[in-house]
Amino acid sequence: MVESDAVRVLVAGGGPAGMATALFLIEHGVPVLLFERGEGPHADPRAATYHPPTLEMLERSGVTAELHERGIIARRWQYRDRREGLVAEFDLQSLADDTRYPYRLQCEQHKLVGMMERRVAASPLARILHGVEVIAVTQHAEGVEVGVQHANGRSDQFDGRWLVGADGGRSVVRKSQNIDFRGFTWPERFLVITTTFDFETLGFAYSSYTMDPQEWAATFKVPGDGRGIWRCVFPTRPEEQESDLLDFEQAKARLAAFVPESRQGQVIHINLYAVHQRVAETYRRGRVLLVGDAAHVNNPLGGMGLNFGIHDAYSLADCLGCIWQGANDALLDRYDRQRRDVAERYLQAQTISNKKTLEESDPQRRAMQQAEMRAMAADAAEARRYLLRTSMIEGLRTAATIT
Template identity: 30%
Template sequence: MTDTDVLIVGAGPTGLTLAVDLARRGVKVTLIEAASALPRQSRGKGLQPRSLEVLDDLGVVNALLANGKTRQDITLYRDRRRLARLPAGLADPRPDLPYPNIVMIPQWRTTTVLADRLHELGGAIQFSTRLESFATSSGAVRVLVANPQGEREEVTARYLVGCDGGHSRVRRTLSLEFAGITDNSQRYLLGDVTIPGWEPETDDTVRSHAWLGTDGSFLGLAGLPGTGQWQIGASLDADDESEPNLMALQRLWDERSGHPEVRLTDATWLSNFRVNVRMVEQYRHGRVLLAGDAAHVHPPTGGQGMNTGIQDAYNLGWKLAAGLRGHDDALLDTYQAERHPVARRALEQSTDILDAVTSRNPLVRLAMQRLLLPLLSRPAINRALASRVSQIDIGYRGGPLAHDDSPGGRVHPGDRAPDARLTDPSSGRGLRLHDLLRGPHWTLLLVGDQATRHLSVDDLEEDVDAYLIADDSPSSFPGRVVRDCDGTFRKSYRARPGAALLVRPDGYIAWRAEAPTAGAVTQRITTIGAAT
């Protein structure tokens, strides 16, 4: 194994997202995985809207949409009696939000698509390769790995990133406290199964069922699109030491579903877990960093865990690439500053949802049955609550990379850059603002000709793409012009004429200024995140 710029441990969704992002930036990246192949396990089975935008930028969203479904039909029961039938995934795309719904797709398909993309970019997963140990120095990390033949090899990397899950060897080697709780009273069995006579999807809709017991028990089924399978999950009583097997799941199904005549068959994955709510306090330790479940673990409710890991990787990728090109090392410290609060919020949200679903408190159960469930059956309320876990609203306002030199407008530095419908005047072809952002570059959005009056496009750095957002009036701007013909950019941004918005490579606003010079743009990029 040759030396590398970045060595990533763990080829789950987080590690693969980071590897793809670095590979497309021309970074020499090595991805090792202890398993002999990607596991065929459904695990995290939903991609949130913000993750879909990330995966669009990485060039894989179409493959994921082709293998997943957004519309859901969810049936809820209380002690075998049907309470409500809830539609989900009903939102239509908006000009500012191209992917408004969660996409249901088994995790193994997501990792397969990402692995294929990594291969397209010239990368590969080093399977059956296990991290043994590592030691850091001021300029590198010396890593000892066991190769597929069981032989030890030493690899030198400029950075090491642990994306190796809740039992992370990287984290344990650093002797970091994984602070939080493990609730041994909340244990669950999981599996991917086939249920003859029960179809997990119909036409464009995937089905789900959840049985909530007055004793706090839970049984759930979630259809896995394109597989003919269901993911089944069942809580265990505190004194139930059942191991993950089909017999145990069948027993829990018989007790809770009201359909003891139905047989579970053909389990392709079986597992168990205890509810863990844990995170490290520091994501970075010199040249060693943690991402995804290696840094934080969540209850599965709300679909936050895998998605938070994907976005950890997306936040980290461009910063690692910049550091490798000689940017101030302090930029990497902003990874912790921006992502740690996001993980803490995700932990709180997923824990609150789990507590409500499994509560034995009669008042909480009554409120869910009489108030929450009827509200959820209303499409507008359903969409509003879904948006709370969509991660679209995650931003970094007031953070170390958010700088504002031109107050006003709806979108501020640190915010996600909303999408918008635009027109290419040279061809008349419609395009999306996110089409302009796609790729590893920075993007400078110039609002009206007033924003260009001090700017020499030829003096911008090569990794900055500049666009004039214009109305229908003629423009003398020598660079790329796109037109906001139907006003969707104006509506989403409310940016005043003359403003310029500098968008980071991960799609967040870094800087807002008034008619900047090329030198000012370069200065902002080269000093962003630098130690002061």
């Protein structure tokens, strides 16, 4: 059966990028039907850092205010050296003239998705279907038709005017349009160990990156049940077995080798992730658009992937809102040019550079990098320039200049 009510936008995927797309579309008065194959937000530990522009975009819906109630403000972040300790500390107050939110806000991704979902579900313009997987896409001059499978195995079809693929890195929507996903996969996987040990007692900022040629670490605090817990991300060697990496005793030992005092805390989760750097060859094929991880994937160092997906959603919803009011759909080609360009120039470049900095093995180059960081952190104008880039403000300003 085809459910035909084509005057709406279909969204495949209710993760951060899909839910943000739906939220921003209803702010523009555009009707939305969203399909999510899961029954609710995935609670595995993934993103948790929101940069200033993301907080500005989520302001109107009230999500930013709720994030402030439930999250942790990280005004400073650090570069550290595994042997030497603190290298440089950056204070985001340097951006006070550039943004209303001169800090990072840290709160688990699934809580953010829940906040957006409640607002979308409350809108008469939106409908969310859970337990519904998009499996096929066809498009014609006037619209798009998607084939879905319900959790009970039943099949259905739905019509819409446009389809947004927000269905993550393995996007069925992207594959249905034969859109190449160019880039590479790192040989090592990343291990995320969550602990109750409070790294602040050792002088760690709520977000810290520790350099080391053998085993770097990224540590950051998230609210957890309210008392605060810490996530530690480590690289692994390709030959390490998954069963060893996911073993609690081995995880405790890895953490203790990094910070011996961590034995005072409890390891509460261990997760292992494959890490990719890829960008779709186009974000638009006719009436099918891509946002979020469906369009680009990157390593998590710098906390940019989810934020970038929300910025895609904001930009795309703005274009579709104008098209709903009668604008030419060539706006969507501009969406592709702007967002894809900055995905390559900022998201990919910055996250690859962050990883290389942390793992630099040449002692001279490492010493030089550390000296540069200290000098940057000590010079207000230089610090501001660097923070504009790492806080994702520069990329958005650049995107706005692309015609």
